Amino acid sequence: xxxxxxxxxxxxxxxxxxxxxxxxxxxxxxxxxxxxxxxxxxxxxxxxxxxxxxxxxxxxxxxxxxxxxxxxxxxxxxxxxxxxxxxxxxxxxxxxxxxxxxxxxxxxxxxxxxxxxxxxxxxxxxxxxxxxxxxxxxxxxxxxxxxxxxxxxxxxxxxxxxxxxxxxxxxxxxxxxxxxxxxxxxxxxxxxxxxxxxxxxxxx
Ligand code: SF4
Numbered sequence: 371x372x373x374x375x376x377x378x379x380x381x382x383x384x385x386x387x388x389x390x391x392x393x394x395x396x397x398x399x400x401x402x403x404x405x406x407x408x409x410x411x412x413x414x415x416x417x418x419x420x421x422x423x424x425x426x427x428x429x430x431x432x433x434x435x436x437x438x439x440x441x442x443x444x445x446x447x448x449x450x451x452x453x454x455x456x457x458x459x460x461x462x463x464x465x466x467x468x469x470x471x472x473x474x475x476x477x478x479x480x481x482x483x484x485x486x487x488x489x490x491x492x493x494x495x496x497x498x499x500x501x502x503x504x505x506x507x508x509x510x511x512x513x514x515x516x517x518x519x520x521x522x523x524x525x526x527x528x529x530x531x532x533x534x535x536x537x538x539x540x541x542x543x544x545x546x547x548x549x550x551x552x553x554x555x556x557x558x559x560x561x562x563x564x565x566x567x568x569x570x571x572x573x574x
Contacts, residue, residue, distance in 0.1 A: 371512055374564055375529050375537055381560075382547070384539030391466040391491030392423050392458065395476075396451055398483045400441040412441035416451075423464050426455035450478045468492045481519060489535035497526055497534035502545030509549065511566030 396416065401409040415437040420426045431448035438444045438451075454476050458466060466487065467473055473484035481499070488496035497503075499518040503525075507513045513524040526534060548555050554567070562568045 371528060372530065372533075374510065374561060375512075375533050377561075378544055379533060379536045379540045382540040382543035383536070384543060389490060390422075391468070391487055393417060394491040395454070395466055395473075395479070395483070395487050396426070398486050399450055399454065399478060400438060400447060402443070402447070402478075402483075404440075404442045408440045408442065412438040412444075415440075423455045423458045423466075426451060427459040429455075453477055454479070466491065468494070470496075481522060485522075486538070489538070495531035495534045497522055497529075498538040499525070500538070500542065501551070502549075503538060503541045505551060506541050506545055506549050509554070509565060509567035510561060511564075 393413070397409060397413040400412045400416070416434065419437060420429060420434075429452055431445070431452050434448040434451060435444050438447055441447060457476060458464060462472075468488070468491075470481075470484050470488065473479055473487060474481070479487075483498075485496035485498035488494040489498065499507075499522040501518070504515070504518045504521045507521050507525060508515060512528065513521050515521045515524055525537075529537065545551070548559050556562055556565070556568050556572070559565070559568075
């Protein structure tokens with residue numbers, strides 16, 4: 371299993387970049403329920419006008435609508451971004467907290483977002499489990515779980531911590547290109563022989 375996880379990371383690498391944690395946090399909020407292209411547009415526009423938590427904490431949410439419209443649900447996201455920025459300024463002196471418990475106290479920040487911030491923003495070992503990671507891990511048979519949180523708990527017991535961060539990005543790529551949500555391209559996949567789903571589906 372560790373071998374397969376390593377292989378996925380090698381075949382579908384995504385840059386590990388440690389960037390400004392605040393920007394990572396806000397862009398991850400913007401990324402909820404939208405595509406990467408839309409997130410990038412919204413994130414670029416927003417940060418071209420607002421440099422960080424102090425500026426955003428003072429903004430009126432309506433002022434953000436046009437800037438983040440591309441990401442969808444822009445009214446809710448604008449409210450959330452301003453609220454989160456205010457909390458970061460008032461409670462954390464303008465610095466995004468670097469531990470999971472504190473990140474989870476921020477409104478709208480769940481485990482996936484918190485783990486993305488920990489890995490990409492602070493370079494800490496953290497496994498963000500989204501629908502791709504959850505689906506693929508269950509299909510291959512790494513885990514047998516009902517939701518992303520259970521998947522995170524199980525995977526972090528089974529996989530060494532240096533793979534946690536890179537595995538998220540790699541599985542997202544793998545899930546978009548090969549192990550699609552519907553009709554996975556098993557005939558193009560090099561993990562067929564190890565994959566439970568493949569054996570179950572094509573055993574006849
Ligand atoms: S064999 Fe099919 S289901 Fe299994 S990992 Fe590959 S693409 Fe996904």
